[in-house]
Amino acid sequence: MSALASFIQAFSSGKIRVVDLTQTLSPEFPQITLPPEMGQAWPFRIEEASRYDERGPAWYWNNFSCGEHTGTHFDAPIHWISGKDLPANATDSIPPQRFIGPACVIDCSRESASNPDFLLTKDKILSWEKMHDRIAPRSWVLMRTDWSRRTSAVDYQNFDDTGQHTPGPDVEAVKFLVQERDVLGFGTESIGTDAGQAQHLRPPYPCHYFMHGAGRYGLQCLTNLDQLPPTGAVVIAAPLKIRNGSGSPLRAIALVEGA
């Protein structure tokens, strides 16, 4: 049997399940917040074109608008200044085989619950590898924080008067994943692959800086990471083919084995 035929057989028989890693695109879902004088990412907005009415008697449809970095979304290397001159660095030029990859899920939910500014360290990754396996090249590394369970926008954004407080990786962890593990990219449940206070790290926003600088990708605002095994899941994350796009909202899914 061909590889795809056995895949379909496993899929139809329920041996392979699909886990939806995507938040629903809605006007209520919060967007990235920058100082107000800066250029802003549009939140998701939707306007009815017609709904079986005088504007279109037999059909219902909407027009929507949003930024490239709205909702559950993909970051391309061109998003960051460190990746601006790389080849194949935008949503339309990234080879499509990069949109499918194995996932390593590092559970940081306990640490993030007690410390919203939790930073994932290289040591934590090494101890994860001791329990599971060495991170294979071209894997997605997904940081599970259970942040997606914060359903109120206030708790999800978690701002105080020093800015946002959400977990993310520290500088050494990102460099280690890129330079010593050759990962495909890094994914988080919060807004941003970097921590909420990552503007104070050196360099600022290390995950954006090093991942994109090395041609790697980002996934953010993921959900249902608690339904993935630490290893063995396959992530399918294909951004919209926007010409020279820096990222895109997408329907990220994972394939997992077992009932």
Place this chain on the structure above:
Amino acid sequence: MILKKKNPILRTRLPTLPPAARSRVALGLTAAAALGRFELQQCSDCGTVQYPPREACQHCLSIRLKWKEQPRQGELLAATVLHHSNDLFFRERLPWRLGLVKLECGPTLVAHLHADVPDAPARLRVAARLDRAGQAVLVGLPDKENVNMAEDRQLREFSCDPKRRKVLVTDGKSALGQALVRALAAAGAELIWVGHAEPWKRLPGFAELERLPQVTLVPLDLTDSKNVRELAAEIGAKVDILLSNAELHRAFGIANRQGVETARAEMDVNYFGLLRLAQEFAPAMRARGADGLASAVAWVNVLSIYALANFPPHGTYSASKAAAHSLAQCLRAEMRPAGVRVVNVFPGPIDEDWNQLVAPPKLAPAALAQAIVKGLGEGVEDLYPGELAQEWLERWRDNPKALEKELSS
């Protein structure tokens, strides 16, 4: 005055309007009343003050008649109470008190009489007020202000006083929004819904608003059509006064900001936000234009003096306010059949973050809030609050080109 709760088994009265026809020349009285002014025509040749409005001087037949502010004092010569009317508006509001007034500046005229004006002979003041049809009428007021003046049943037909009314303030987060909520509470508003967008952004002072017993916070983002629609569905049939103060203000012109994103965002709140509000809230308010003494009465738009002439350092903001001004005129025409007044407010620069680099004088948010509440009580239609706005209004009326030049120099 105690307002009984509405009897829900009785039909809600449909709005009717007092007689609205005026000659073109008589619109001068309305134009002045819209600004809260009492102007009558005065002959430039012999000085005779005219009433009713006319084409030629009643004394010397000169056609050089100018609208000028006039002293309001007069004497009540006679008073009467109307117990019958074939007019649809007045027959529902009987009895109705009227009086014959001799103004110190000359004319004798018939005016609607406040209950606190004693029977003739008595000193009184005359004001030109807009009625529910948006036309000027003359009102006789007590010689001296008293605290309960605004509660007069007849006067309430001409004013939009927030006392005992339910108000929606579309943005309670800004300094102006907070000041408006406090001013409305102090003026006796019964209930104040306070809109707030982007709940994760905590702004100083906002949390304290919730301690006011009249206040209910409601999530409201004018860029989100669904949000506006759902809030209108929830409270639209209760709102007596809608105060549209949410705005997006950035300090850019054309040349000092690349792209259109910021300008579009301003338009999305300042213009499309008003359009969304109007489409969702106006129908229910129109249906309640005559819903007893606490009917839907007013829709207030906080615009800007820059809606009249562009201020280039804040050029795209000015353009969005000009667009909102034009739309507000459309809304005014659509609300008029229901007797709901659309009040446009044209402040000069407000003392807030985005006017940091604008030199004083700047209008304090609390002063603007007071002016808006006062304007509602006086029933004006266009409000130019503060000395700067008044000064610019005069220049604009005198010569719009001169104001454009001044703002752009």
